[in-house]
Amino acid sequence: MSFTTQVKEDLTRISSSRTCCRRAEFVAFFLINGMIRISGGVSLVMQTENSGVARRMFTLAKDFSLDREVSVYRRSRLKKNQVYRLVIPPQAGISRFLEELGMLDAGDRWRFGFTDQIRGHFLQEPCCCRAFLRGAFLAAGSVAAPDAGSYHLEFNGIDREQADLLLSLLAEQGIPGKMLQRRDNATVYLKGAEHISDFLNIIGSHRSLLEFESVRVFKEVRNQANRLRNCDNANVNKTVAAAARQVEEISYIQRELGMKYLPAKLRAVAELRLEYPDASLTELAELSCLGRSALNHRLRRLEQIADNIRSYGVSEWNRSEARGK
Numbered sequence: 001m002s003f004t005t006q007v008k009e010d011l012t013r014i015s016s017s018r019t020c021c022r023r024a025e026f027v028a029f030f031l032i033n034g035m036i037r038i039s040g041g042v043s044l045v046m047q048t049e050n051s052g053v054a055r056r057m058f059t060l061a062k063d064f065s066l067d068r069e070v071s072v073y074r075r076s077r078l079k080k081n082q083v084y085r086l087v088i089p090p091q092a093g094i095s096r097f098l099e100e101l102g103m104l105d106a107g108d109r110w111r112f113g114f115t116d117q118i119r120g121h122f123l124q125e126p127c128c129c130r131a132f133l134r135g136a137f138l139a140a141g142s143v144a145a146p147d148a149g150s151y152h153l154e155f156n157g158i159d160r161e162q163a164d165l166l167l168s169l170l171a172e173q174g175i176p177g178k179m180l181q182r183r184d185n186a187t188v189y190l191k192g193a194e195h196i197s198d199f200l201n202i203i204g205s206h207r208s209l210l211e212f213e214s215v216r217v218f219k220e221v222r223n224q225a226n227r228l229r230n231c232d233n234a235n236v237n238k239t240v241a242a243a244a245r246q247v248e249e250i251s252y253i254q255r256e257l258g259m260k261y262l263p264a265k266l267r268a269v270a271e272l273r274l275e276y277p278d279a280s281l282t283e284l285a286e287l288s289c290l291g292r293s294a295l296n297h298r299l300r301r302l303e304q305i306a307d308n309i310r311s312y313g314v315s316e317w318n319r320s321e322a323r324g325k
């Protein structure tokens with residue numbers, strides 16, 4: 001089962017005790033997902049592939065005292081999924097319902113741009129705003145599983161006016177949504193685990209929220225552990241590389257110049273490094289009875305000497321040393 005389906009199943013199990021909220025949820029679902037059919041009298045049609053969602057909308061429509069029926073059919077093309085169709089057949093209650101939504105005026109004329117009406121009628125209480133977002137998610141929402149690559153939740157296939165309404169409702173809940181618009185189609189989406197978590201909480205998908213959170217925490221801990229390990233590895237690699245370079249440079253001095261020409265203090269360190277090629281700086285410091293920084297300094301000098309021999313030749317190294325290069 002996809003995470004979206006799981007969230008929707010969660011939502012269909014919520015029992016809303018308040019009529020205001022049940023109405024707000026149904027209105028959101030109808031606005032986004034509903035069609036108005038005019039032939040043979042005005043009827044309302046909503047479709048969903050989720051049987052739980054169909055059942056829920058069937059129940060919620062009762063609050064508008066509308067007779068309704070559900071039928072199932074199989075999509076003939078493509079995926080051949082089952083589709084549940086909720087039909088509210090022609091009846092007197094429909095014009096009252098559409099008037100309440102602000103889609104029809106008192107003279108039975110169609111109206112457009114009815115967001116204010118929806119707000120005034122159905123979204124006066126915070127509880128209803130949350131229920132409206134729930135209905136919108138049931139109609140057009142999807143959310144990536146928390147263990148997927150990135151955190152993403154979206155409302156798809158909505159129009160600009162619906163998108164604006166959703167964005168402002170989300171903003172009122174402290175959730176910043178974003179919008180993408182392509183011709184008549186808009187998408188509202190949320191990024192970031194925290195915002196998605198907040199949203200699941202607000203719409204009441206608590207079981208999925210728990211799963212979302214635990215996967216998210218697991219992921220964060222794992223990422224942190226990975227970061228630490230990479231960091232450790234990087235440090236180890238650096239130490240190993242530095243030691244190998246020192247051994248190489250000292251061997252070069254030994255070959256080209258001979259250890260005996262080195263100042264005694266440097267020679268002691270050079271010989272110690274060759275003896276313990278894998279030792280870390282700290283280990284080498286302990287072996288040499290020097291402080292780390294003194295030891296480090298001497299190792300650097302040795303590398304410098306090798307460098308100078310390479311640049312100026314053996315006979316010149318003393319002079320170049322004297323020049324402090």
Ligand SMILES: [Zn+2]
Binds near residue numbers: 021128
């Ligand atoms: Zn309410």
